[in-house]
C-alpha cells in the first residue's frame with residue numbers, strides 16, 4: 001500500500017496534510033497516537049472506507065484485504081443468527097466448515113443459533129473475526145480488535161495472528177497485542193508522523209515511552 005501526499009480534513013479540522021506512508025509485504029505496523037490523532041482515519045483510508053481529499057492511496061495488485069473497523073460489530077444484523085451470518089457471508093461453504101469455524105471462535109453447539117442482537121460485545125467481536133479470517137486475506141487492517149474480547153479470546157487471537165504470514169496494519173491499546181504482533185511502529189504526533197523500523201518492544205526500549213492510552 002502506498003499513500004502519497006494524502007490530505008484529509010473533516011470540515012475545518014485537518015487530520016493529514018501531505019501524508020506519505022508505505023506498507024510493504026510482511027510488515028506489521030502498529031499505529032500509535034493519542035485519542036483523535038487520526039489513527040482510525042488512516043486505517044479507513046488504507047481500507048478504502050474513506051477517500052483522501054487530495055493525494056493517492058494505491059494498493060498492490062495482489063492485495064486481498066480484511067478490515068476490522070473500530071465499530072465493526074455494529075454491522076451485524078440483529079435478527080440473523082450466528083450461523084445465518086456465516087452462511088450469508090460464505091454461501092458456497094458447506095455446513096460443516098462453517099460449524100467448525102464457529103467452534104474455533106468459541107460458538108459451540110446451540111450457540112450458533114443465537115441471534116446477533118442478544119450477543120455480548122465479546123461474542124460479536126468473535127463473530128466478526130470469524131467472518132474476517134475464514135478465507136484469510138493477505139493484508140489485515142485491524143482497528144482496536146481486542147476492545148470487547150475477554151482475556152482468553154484475546155490470547156487466542158494473538159496466537160492465531162502470530163502465525164499469520166500476511167501483512168498487518170493495526171491500532172491497539174493492548175500492550176501484549178502490540179508487543180507480540182508488531183515489527184514496525186508508526187507514531188502520529190501533532191508535528192507529523194514518525195516511523196520506527198522495529199517492533200513495539202524495541203520502540204519502548206529506544207524511546208523510554210509506552211503507547212498513549214494503554215489499557216493493560
Ligand SMILES: Nc1ncnc2c1ncn2[C@@H]1O[C@H](COP(=O)(O)OP(=O)(O)O)[C@@H](O)[C@H]1O
Pocket residue numbers: 010011013015033034035036037038039040041042
Ligand atoms: N466522520 C467524521 N466527521 C467529522 N469528524 C471526524 C470524523 N471522523 C473522525 N473525525 C474527527 O477526526 C479526528 C481524528 O479521528 P480518528 O481518526 O477517529 O482518531 P483516532 O482513531 O486516532 O482516535 C477526531 O478529532 C475525530 O473527532
Ligand SMILES: [Mg+2]
Pocket residue numbers: 039040041070143
Ligand atoms: Mg480510533
